[in-house]
Amino acid sequence: xxxxxxxxxxxxxxxxxxxxxxxxxxxxxxxxxxxxxxxxxxxxxxxxxxxxxxxxxxxxxxxxxxxxxxxxxxxxxxxxxxxxxxxxxxxxxxxxxxxxxxxxxxxxxxxxxxxxxxxxxxxxxxxxxxxxxxxxxxxxxxxxxxxxxxxxxxxxxxxxxxxxxxxxxxxxxxxxxxxxxxxxxxxxxxxxxxxxxxxxxxxxxxxxxxxxxxxxxxxxxxxxxxxxxxxxxxxxxxxxxxxxxxxxxxxxxxxxxxxxxxxxxxxx
Amino acid sequence: xxxxxxxxxxxxxxxxxxxxxxxxxxxxxxxxxxxxxxxxxxxxxxxxxxxxxxxxxxxxxxxxxxxxxxxxxxxxxxxxxxxxxxxxxxxxxxxxxxxxxxxxxxxxxxx
Numbered sequence: 001x002x003x004x005x006x007x008x009x010x011x012x013x014x015x016x017x018x019x020x021x022x023x024x025x026x027x028x029x030x031x032x033x034x035x036x037x038x039x040x041x042x043x044x045x046x047x048x049x050x051x052x053x054x055x056x057x058x059x060x061x062x063x064x065x066x067x068x069x070x071x072x073x074x075x076x077x078x079x080x081x082x083x084x085x086x087x088x089x090x091x092x093x094x095x096x097x098x099x100x101x102x103x104x105x106x107x108x109x110x111x112x113x114x115x116x117x118x119x120x121x122x123x124x125x126x127x128x129x130x131x132x133x134x135x136x137x138x139x140x141x142x143x144x145x146x147x148x149x150x151x152x153x154x155x156x157x158x159x160x161x162x163x164x165x166x167x168x169x170x171x172x173x174x175x176x177x178x179x180x181x182x183x184x185x186x187x188x189x190x191x192x193x194x195x196x197x198x199x200x201x202x203x204x205x206x207x208x209x210x211x212x213x214x215x216x217x218x219x220x221x222x223x224x225x226x227x228x229x230x231x232x233x234x235x236x237x238x239x240x241x242x243x244x245x246x247x248x249x250x251x252x253x254x255x256x257x258x259x260x261x262x263x264x265x266x267x268x
Numbered sequence: 269x270x271x272x273x274x275x276x277x278x279x280x281x282x283x284x285x286x287x288x289x290x291x292x293x294x295x296x297x298x299x300x301x302x303x304x305x306x307x308x309x310x311x312x313x314x315x316x317x318x319x320x321x322x323x324x325x326x327x328x329x330x331x332x333x334x335x336x337x338x339x340x341x342x343x344x345x346x347x348x349x350x351x352x353x354x355x356x357x358x359x360x361x362x363x364x365x366x367x368x369x370x371x372x373x374x375x376x377x378x379x
Contacts, residue, residue, distance in 0.1 A: 007339040026325075029334060029341035030295045030318050036340055037296040060314060072319040 003044035005036050013053070020066040027073050031066065270310060279312060279320040281362045284329070284347070284355035292333070292344040295321065321345060329354050
């Protein structure tokens, strides 16, 4: 008797897993393979597919066990996230929104609008889709395009059309560097900066430090402005906010991009 | 067969030890290997195995390689350099812990 599960049967098992609460892509692959192996073991003992599959389900105790695996896996992963990382995540979102708002109030340009849309997509992804772990293929294809193509288009438009007229100094260049760096990271640098790379850890620490330091400077600069109005330190306020937001974006990005990449690779 | 409570704390060291130093294994294979090595005394359930694997992965101690066998995916887990260091340390710690427990169990209670 054939003891190999057919592709149609693989689809059937996959659908059953999804119906029963296994949604995270990595975990779905793990449990799917596990169920298939279990089913094939019984098929090799002479059972027909449906009976073998039923017995494999039985080995898993009950269908509720699947939802429990999903829940416990999510919990096990979130336990590892330090409070600092969470605080930095929220801080990043807040400071980036402030930075973007200030940039818009000063001058809106097509390049900046496109760049900001990309940033929004990035934040929405990490704050909503990633944390809730509700990832469907359609969403992630759109996000992949948003994360890679829009920043490149935004940066190119900026460089071509506004290079000579751009007046915001540091913040503009930081934005351009960030929006070029993120897709470059996605496409190339991840091969060098592997998860356990010391350089990667060093960069994360540096970006976190830079972001906190630049944001801490703002109240100091405001205080200095109050007592010494002749010193024009507040002129750099928007620059500092954007440097802070950008650094945090990079720090957070370096921590999250590898898992995002694994996810995208499993889709394409 | 041992109780769930007893096994729970041992799952991560067991996984690390099985994969040490350069073994590649997938989830089902890990369950079967543990069963085989312990003469069916130690059964790791899926509900404990996969959360533990994903936690180790999230902590950077494991890396994963997904291959497609036709339409079915298979994820092979392997130790990262940090995972190898952790595996050596955990095995050492577990061994000391077992010795301590043995001493404790062999001792007579204080009167």
